[in-house]
Amino acid sequence: MSLVLGIETSCDETGAGLVADGVLLGDGLASSADEHARFGGVVPEVAARAHVSAVVPMVRMAVERAGVSLSDVDAVAVTAGPGLSPALHVGVAAAKAYATALGVPLHGVHHLAGHAAVDVLEHGPLPERCVALIVSGGHTSLLSMGDLARDPVVHLGDTVDDAAGEAFDKVARLLGLPYPGGPAISKAALEGDPHAVAFPRPMTGPRDAPFGFSFSGLKTAVARHVEATHDAGRALAVPDVAASFQQAVVDVLVRKAVRACREQESDTLLMVGGVAANRALREGMETACAGAGITLRVPVPRLCTDNGAMIAALGDLLVRADVPPAGLASTAVPSVELTGALVPVPQPV
Template identity: 75%
Template sequence: MPLILGIETSCDETGVGLVRDGVLLGDALASSVAEHARFGGVVPEIAARAHLEALTPMVDQALAAAGVRLRDVDAVAATAGPGLATAVQVGLAAGKAYAVALDVPLYGVHHLAGHAAVDVLEHGPLPPRCVALVVSGGHTSLLLLGDLARDPVVHLGDTVDDAAGEAFDKVARLLGLPYPGGPVIDRVARDGDPRAIAFPRPMTGPRDPAYGFSFSGLKTAVARWVEGHDGPPPVADVAASFQEAVADTLTRKAVAACREYAADTLLLVGGVAANSRVRGLAEERCAAAGVRLRVPAPRLCTDNGAMIAAVGDLLVRAGAAPAPLTLGARPSAVLTHAWIGPENT
């Protein structure tokens, strides 16, 4: 079976993975998050330079972990979008270089499809039909999925402003907590009362889009509460109440989508899928609704090379046509298919 090298550089993680026939053989990951922390967010040029420095060492580490040689690679898959323009360009250029040097095909992969595909490496093939809730720093989407390697992706709803992960970062900053905000809020919230403050559940009114998302207003509600509070805010209670509002909104809409579209499986993926309350509430609501929940291990929820290799593996096994070497980065690519090429960009 073909061995696929996957490369992911859409944001601040340099990820490399090696997959063969649905099995992750080895992977490696470098993060530049510490270099961005003092800015309170990712600086694109710093991320791009970090990718340049880390990419070759990560390829070497992944090969060593997998116990294979570079010349054993049969195809290369690289994120072609969406993401930070300069960061995506680094990984895609590297993917082209490896493909040319090894004389193997290149596949341009949509970053969000990678988040969905990575679960295959842990739990086996996806069902013929499922709903995916993709929740990350830049994206919050409800998708109806068929065969990832062949079928178009149907968007049931997307965020219209701040994604859930972005809201975690901004609320953490409001509370004086370090960047990135998701892990620290999850940790601090364990000592708080999720019912202490009745923050709104955004875009859940009768006139709102059933599967749309908006977290900017929730972030603003937290800011106004903190500003209006007399004295230092109870950080743990604010964090827990905010986190509960996010988890409640996400899981409520996701389970409703499963019911409406007769999908018996919910796929929860993306960086925010590592959040303990989002995972826990999803488990509760899916169990009550008779829906099977599939969530990758937390280390595979954040950006990584394994997820891109997983898409490449699916595409190769489906006989998909490779991308031309003229393929350019698509920083704002809309998810219509798992691959990115001239025919769908």
């Protein structure tokens, strides 16, 4: 049994986790979200400085919670992409330092594959094939997945503009709600009517890509509603707008995910990413999957958002599958596409 240290620094969370044989032993997580709130979004340089300060304490915290010694680590995994370039470079540099000092292999892994892998910690091995819906701040995709460590990931559809998480952040700003927008809109929506405003359900027409997404137009529809309300001299019903917007996003995600499972003849849907922590989405997807005879797998909310446990979980799968590590050749690739668990090492031109 190998002990894998995972390090995550792709955005504004600094995470470290320790996993052995599919079991999370300990983790640590620090967020710099409060430092970005006054800017209304993440500032890469601010995030990078926060990672520099937090990465060693978070590794130490994970080690202490696991009740092990750093010298017990047998391999290191680190998010090599996608993400903010300055932030990724901090994590990769730290991982190389740990791997070199400990004399252990290093895997540079894909952030989104980590989101998928974290569910293994709670629900055990994934089925031979499944459909995965990844919904996060920068990504919204429907995928066909097999063995995460060995098999390529097949894209069924992706967002053509704003991801669901981006739309939540932008709409929150329109409504005067704080950053990050997802939790703020979810909280405001609890007091609102999800049917109060008839917002569009984008890319659900007969001529649209069946598994593609687009949330920019929905954001614009909210902006026009806010502007029209103000121009008419009426008070904006923020809870109603938040609830109606949220319901539009949920309806699109649920409809397309269930359809993908049916067309792929998959009886399992894996839903992961930061937006998967949204209560309305979880409840809507649970109801739809139950009605369609689909098993829904969703990590607990704290493991949906960026964390070190998910990177350690993916590293653990790679180690158990004897996948060769890239080692010190690993590097940050901020815009890498999801094709598998590993981030390919760029070849010199």
